[in-house]
Amino acid sequence: MTRASLYLNFAGSSEEALTFYRSVLGGEFLGIMRFRDMPGAPEMSAADAEKVMHMTLPVGDNLMLHASDTLESRGQKLAVGNNFSIMLEPESKAEADRLFSQLSAGGVVEMPMQDMFWGDYYGAFTDRFGVQWMINFANPHSA
Structure with a gap:
């Protein structure tokens, strides 16, 4: 990590x-x-x-x-409790996938892991305990 x-x-x-x-x-x-x-x-x-x-x-x-x-015009509602996430920045795409798969099990996926326009590999979810997570692998070959 x-x-x-x-x-x-x-x-x-x-x-x-x-x-x-x-x-x-x-x-x-x-x-x-x-x-x-x-x-x-x-x-x-x-x-x-x-x-x-x-x-x-x-x-x-x-x-x-x-x-x-947050953009209310896009349906994003800010409330105490959903105003922060833990962001993990793993060292590899494989580790990003493993963390995402295991931590999101039983939770709600907001965005599956995917290559993003800023060049990183990213996904977001809320785990089964209600904690929000982001996984972001900064792909060194995307710059």
Whole structure:
């Protein structure tokens, strides 16, 4: 396993929240991707297009805080308890598949493991205990 990280969801305040965390914890953003940046971005309001699809703040050597905004216009409802996920970053595609298969057993798959437009191999699910997980293998050959 390369790393485990926390992935936080916000109702439109991802950038504000991570900017606050950065002011307290230090670090520099690794980048901000907005919903408008998606290839073939679906029709959405100008406000939704400006919301954060993904951003990352490293905190020291051992923690990454990732964040994104939820889009109510796309049926995403933010509620306390579903506003975070554990993200695992395995060292291989095979390990990603194993983790996904075993941890999601008896749970609900949100997105099966698949190659994504940003170049990684990714999937998401809620396990049988109600914990949300993301598996993201950063394919070194995709860049």
